[in-house]
Amino acid sequence: MTSPTRILGLGSSAPSLRIAAADIAASWDRSGGxxxxxxxxxxxDTLTLAAAAAQAALLAAxxxxxxxxxLWWGTTRPPFAEGPSHAVLASSLSLSDHAGGALFAxxxxxxxxxxxxxxxxxxxxxxRVALVVASDAxxxxxxxxxxxxxxxxxxAFVLAASGGTATIAARVTRTHPLLDRYRGDNESATRxxxxxxxxxEEIFLPVIGEVGTHLAALDPTAWSLPDPxxxxxxxxxxxxxxxxxSSADVYGCIGDSGAAAALLGAAPALDVAGTVAVIxxxxxxxxxxxxxxxxxxxxxxxxxxxxAEGRPATYAALLRARAQLVASGETIPMxxxxxxxxxxxxxxxxxxxxxxxCADCGTINxxxxxxxxxxxxxxxxxxxxxxxRHGIVHTFVINQTMPAPFVAPLPIAxxxxxxxxRIMLQVVGDGTGLEIGTHVDxxxxxxxxxRGVPVYGWKARSRTxxxxx
Amino acid sequence: xxxxxxxxxxxxxxxxxxxxxxxxxxxxxxxxxxxVAAVDKGFDPQSVEAAFVAxxxxxxxxxxxxxxxxxxxxxxxxxxxxxxxxxxCPSGSDAFRxxxxxxxxxxxxxxxxxxxxxxxxxxxxxxxxxxxAAGHPILTRGETAPVLFAPFATRHMHEFGTTxxxxxxxxxxxxxxxSLDPYAHFQNEITIEQVLASPPVCSPLHLLDxxxxxxxxxxxxxxxADRxxxxxxxxxxxxxxxxxxDHPYLHxxxxxxxxxxxxxxxxxxxxxxxxxxxxxxxxxVHDCFTITEILDIEDLGFFEKGKGGIASLEGETSLTGRIPxxxxxxxxxxxxxxxxxGIAQITECWWQLRGEANDRQVAxxxxxxxxxxxxxxxxxxxxxxxxxxxR
Numbered sequence: 001m002t003s004p005t006r007i008l009g010l011g012s013s014a015p016s017l018r019i020a021a022a023d024i025a026a027s028w029d030r031s032g033g034x035x036x037x038x039x040x041x042x043x044x045d046t047l048t049l050a051a052a053a054a055q056a057a058l059l060a061a062x063x064x065x066x067x068x069x070x071l072w073w074g075t076t077r078p079p080f081a082e083g084p085s086h087a088v089l090a091s092s093l094s095l096s097d098h099a100g101g102a103l104f105a106x107x108x109x110x111x112x113x114x115x116x117x118x119x120x121x122x123x124x125x126x127x128r129v130a131l132v133v134a135s136d137a138x139x140x141x142x143x144x145x146x147x148x149x150x151x152x153x154x155x156a157f158v159l160a161a162s163g164g165t166a167t168i169a170a171r172v173t174r175t176h177p178l179l180d181r182y183r184g185d186n187e188s189a190t191r192x193x194x195x196x197x198x199x200x201e202e203i204f205l206p207v208i209g210e211v212g213t214h215l216a217a218l219d220p221t222a223w224s225l226p227d228p229x230x231x232x233x234x235x236x237x238x239x240x241x242x243x244x245x246s247s248a249d250v251y252g253c254i255g256d257s258g259a260a261a262a263l264l265g266a267a268p269a270l271d272v273a274g275t276v277a278v279i280x281x282x283x284x285x286x287x288x289x290x291x292x293x294x295x296x297x298x299x300x301x302x303x304x305x306x307x308a309e310g311r312p313a314t315y316a317a318l319l320r321a322r323a324q325l326v327a328s329g330e331t332i333p334m335x336x337x338x339x340x341x342x343x344x345x346x347x348x349x350x351x352x353x354x355x356x357x358c359a360d361c362g363t364i365n366x367x368x369x370x371x372x373x374x375x376x377x378x379x380x381x382x383x384x385x386x387x388x389r390h391g392i393v394h395t396f397v398i399n400q401t402m403p404a405p406f407v408a409p410l411p412i413a414x415x416x417x418x419x420x421x422r423i424m425l426q427v428v429g430d431g432t433g434l435e436i437g438t439h440v441d442x443x444x445x446x447x448x449x450x451r452g453v454p455v456y457g458w459k460a461r462s463r464t465x466x467x468x469x
Numbered sequence: 470x471x472x473x474x475x476x477x478x479x480x481x482x483x484x485x486x487x488x489x490x491x492x493x494x495x496x497x498x499x500x501x502x503x504x505v506a507a508v509d510k511g512f513d514p515q516s517v518e519a520a521f522v523a524x525x526x527x528x529x530x531x532x533x534x535x536x537x538x539x540x541x542x543x544x545x546x547x548x549x550x551x552x553x554x555x556x557x558c559p560s561g562s563d564a565f566r567x568x569x570x571x572x573x574x575x576x577x578x579x580x581x582x583x584x585x586x587x588x589x590x591x592x593x594x595x596x597x598x599x600x601x602a603a604g605h606p607i608l609t610r611g612e613t614a615p616v617l618f619a620p621f622a623t624r625h626m627h628e629f630g631t632t633x634x635x636x637x638x639x640x641x642x643x644x645x646x647x648s649l650d651p652y653a654h655f656q657n658e659i660t661i662e663q664v665l666a667s668p669p670v671c672s673p674l675h676l677l678d679x680x681x682x683x684x685x686x687x688x689x690x691x692x693x694a695d696r697x698x699x700x701x702x703x704x705x706x707x708x709x710x711x712x713x714x715d716h717p718y719l720h721x722x723x724x725x726x727x728x729x730x731x732x733x734x735x736x737x738x739x740x741x742x743x744x745x746x747x748x749x750x751x752x753x754v755h756d757c758f759t760i761t762e763i764l765d766i767e768d769l770g771f772f773e774k775g776k777g778g779i780a781s782l783e784g785e786t787s788l789t790g791r792i793p794x795x796x797x798x799x800x801x802x803x804x805x806x807x808x809x810x811g812i813a814q815i816t817e818c819w820w821q822l823r824g825e826a827n828d829r830q831v832a833x834x835x836x837x838x839x840x841x842x843x844x845x846x847x848x849x850x851x852x853x854x855x856x857x858x859x860r
Binding site: 330332333334335336338342343350352366367370375394395396397398399400401402403404406409410414422423424425426431434447448455456458 | 598623
């Protein structure tokens with residue numbers, strides 16, 4: 001038996017939009033119950049959700065990003081089907097240039113894959129501090145019964161060989177190479193189940209029962225169970241003799257969060273001492289683990305409140321945000337192609353929000369790549385420093401008039417950051433309640449999806465207006 | 470003592486508007502003909518020795534890569550030296566300055582300065598609004614033209630109590646002046662209520678706080694001061710000019726209640742002309758948005774910082790006010806064909822100094838008129854030209 005892996009802290013995130021299942025179902029002349037789902041705004045995706053959860057986890061764990069040895073990320077929808085998804089996320093988190101880790105995709109089991117791989121790295125000693133993120137934003141086929149369940153969210157754990165308050169212990173996996181939910185190569189939407197009865201009787205309940213029985217023997221005090229259709233989670237709990245799983249609260253708040261669902265479903269239960277049994281399911285694999293907490297895991301208490309933040313949106317807004325409803329006509333291309341030299345010079349400074357601090361007078365010039373000399377004193381020695389991530393609005397506008405692909409209204413604010421730097425950034429939300437003096441935090445967002453390439457940068461988010469969360 | 474080395478002996482423009490039926494070359498030819506026709510004692514078009522062309526948007530469909538050299542060909546002067554000046558919204562006023570320096574240097578005597586701009590050959594989305602996607606991919610993403618000025622409105626309101634009614638009064642006044650200007654794009658009066666009720670474009674600016682997209686052209690003919698009498702008995706002289714730059718990004722501004730480029734350009738122009746704000750009888754200033762005129766009249770020294778809004782509301786900038794501003798209708802009513810704008814403003818100053826502004830004529834007590842533009846990303850450049858009818 002190798003030494004157990006400890007959890008130092010956790011964090012979570014959910015996207016901005018909330019849509020009632022009934023509103024989705026009504027669009028297809030069906031009834032949809034009382035549940036709701038979370039969905040990404042046009043500037044959010046699995047990477048921005050992952051970044052937010054990871055930042056929260058590092059904060060809860062009291063770990064400086066530069067000391068993280070690796071990032072293990074699981075999602076069914078990395079922003080690039082092939083490309084620098086992992087590197088962009090790691091850079092935006094200001095991890096070391098030498099940080100390792102891996103990106104897992106391919107099924108909703110990817111979040112568990114990330115956790116197990118990170119656990120193995122810590123156990124093996126190849127990583128002292130491991131950052132695990134599971135994030136997802138499902139995209140269902142339009143008009144499927146699955147559509148009212150497809151949600152989005154993220155969870156992150158900071159792991160180490162010692163310290164913390166919880167241990168990742170037992171592990172059992174069952175493979176079963178049958179199709180459940182999937183999408184083929186070049187397909188954009190995830191397919192619904194072929195036959196719900198076949199799935200329930202021949203696939204889901206047998207493997208959940210088998211894996212769950214192993215975990216039940218360890219006398220867990222809480223469960224995180226998959227709930228593919230809004231009913232099977234409760235059926236599985238009954239089958240295993242479990243009380244209401246902690247994952248039910250998460251599903252109720254944000255819907256099925258795919259690769260994040262298993263770990264995110266466990267997170268609220270880690271706010272008290274006990275053993276949580278976690279089952280991840282997807283892609284023909286079912287894995288159960290237990291997490292034993294001798295005391296509350298830092299960050300766990302905030303999970304449900306974090307997931308509860310969001311603003312109501314219409315079904316049409318949801319479809320537009322997912323690019324499933326697209327206006328006809330041309331869009332205006334970004335002047336600077338994302339593959340071009342300006343990005344090569346400026347990618348790191350914009351992903352990490354760096355400024356150039358003048359060695360002579362202390363003025364912060366932003367961004368460094370376009371400031372060879374200091375604006376204030378002309379000094380030529382500028383040191384790259386991370387900008388403060390909090391500030392106050394000095395002035396702002398709300399732009400109502402832009403060509404596609406821009407989405408109006410778009411608030412833009414000049415912000416005085418806590419370190420004295422001044423910066424102008426877009427503000428998330430519609431600007432309701434935005435004022436001179438409003439306190440804002442900087443959050444990673446997708447500024448554009450340009451020529452098929454996601455372009456990320458930081459935006460301001462008001463601390464005082466729920467409408468712009 | 471004013472500089473006065475160069476005279477403006479002719480000036481003219483074409484009717485501004487959405488000139489879908491005119492090519493860029495048609496507009497240039499029309500403005501040149503108007504300037505030539507305005508020379509009191511006659512002017513041989515073939516005597517033009519060199520031209521400076523102001524065109525800001527150099528991406529006209531079908532003309533990509535062509536600089537200023539299309540203009541001499543279009544106006545029957547193929548072969549003369551011609552240089553295109555691009556300096557953002559002050560392109561026209563900077564071309565005027567460069568032309569004046571060319572004459573003063575003695576290299577050329579008779580110089581044409583012409584501004585030509587097609588704003589409406591492209592759709593609004595592919596034309597003016599496309600700058601939302603231009604520039605820095607993050608720091609200027611979404612930065613359409615009003616984003617350059619609306620933050621100043623927000624802050625001016627916050628610091629000085631400037632109101633939307635005060636902003637609106639600028640548009641009302643300029644539309645009134647435009648209704649008296651046969652060359653203006655808009656020749657209708659509007660009310661404060663109409664401005665307030667117009668749809669938001671970039672809060673706090675609404676549609677009628679914004680200048681239109683206008684095609685247009687304007688031209689002036691320059692000569693050495695000592696040859697002015699060959700062309701007119703009523704000459705106008707270049708008393709002085711100033712240009713200044715500022716940092717190009719909005720986040721680099723130290724304040725959002727004034728434009729430093731304007732302040733510095735004005736200081737330089739006043740010093741060169743040997744005058745101050747109180748010597749100016751009328752001015753044509755950059756009112757791309759209502760807030761811009763309020764910033765301008767403060768930055769140019771006509772009103773104390775923070776008082777521009779109330780001064781506008783109380784009529785101090787009207788045709789009969791203490792300092793008449795934008796007697797032509799300004800960019801808000803006459804239009805803003807960018808390269809042509811500065812030259813068209815100078816034409817209005819020329820008419821006012823010569824007593825030829827008809828229903829718009831204001832009292833020229835001191836004999837000085839001021840023309841101003843400011844623009845570019847972050848309002849990073851401003852030009853001020855001062856003209857006089859005093860020899």
